Amino acid sequence: QNIVGGRPETCLCQKTRDSLRVNRRYIENIEIFPPSNFCMKLEIIVNLKNGNKYCLNPEAQKIRQMIKNLQSKYMP
Amino acid sequence: QNIVGGRPETCLCQKTRDSLRVNRRYIENIEIFPPSNFCMKLEIIVNLKNGNKYCLNPEAQKIRQMIKNLQSKYMP
Numbered sequence: 001q002n003i004v005g006g007r008p009e010t011c012l013c014q015k016t017r018d019s020l021r022v023n024r025r026y027i028e029n030i031e032i033f034p035p036s037n038f039c040m041k042l043e044i045i046v047n048l049k050n051g052n053k054y055c056l057n058p059e060a061q062k063i064r065q066m067i068k069n070l071q072s073k074y075m076p
Numbered sequence: 077q078n079i080v081g082g083r084p085e086t087c088l089c090q091k092t093r094d095s096l097r098v099n100r101r102y103i104e105n106i107e108i109f110p111p112s113n114f115c116m117k118l119e120i121i122v123n124l125k126n127g128n129k130y131c132l133n134p135e136a137q138k139i140r141q142m143i144k145n146l147q148s149k150y151m152p
Contacts, residue, residue, distance in 0.1 A: 024110045024111075025112075027110050028109075029107045029108060029109045029110075030107070030108040031105045031106070031107050031108075032105060032106040032107075032108070032143070032146055032147070033104075033105045034100045034103050034105075034146055035100075036101075042146070042147065044147075058147050064147065067108070067143070067147070070108055070110055070118070071108070071118065071120075071134050071140065071143070
């Protein structure tokens with residue numbers, strides 16, 4: 001678990017994953033944190049319904065695709 | 077303010093905005109909630125540092141662009 005927890009005055013993520021195989025059903029939400037005074041990097045965190053959290057690599061193609069899929073598949 | 081608050085057993089958003097003019101500096105994070113048993117719709121909520129929250133229309137072009145910009149501009 002590499003989330004420092006809450007919004008400390010540091011980056012939230014030490015390590016990030018370039019992909020995450022999880023069914024959408026298990027995703028509580030995805031949080032996108034723009035760079036801030038606390039952290040120069042853009043950070044993306046997925047929160048699962050079982051309480052697990054994972055840092056995702058914003059630059060990884062699979063992660064970008066995942067976020068895009070999340071938004072597109074549900075268009076009417 | 078149209079957020080029901082927390083994760084009630086309903087949709088989080090009644091109304092959504094098709095655009096939001098706010099400088100990235102003021103954004104705490106953006107949350108993407110996939111459809112769930114509680115809510116059939118994909119919901120996107122932006123949390124501002126001043127505590128305000130706004131529901132964004134996932135289908136609106138400007139919102140999609142906003143999320144894309146958020147992820148792309150910070151690529152090294």
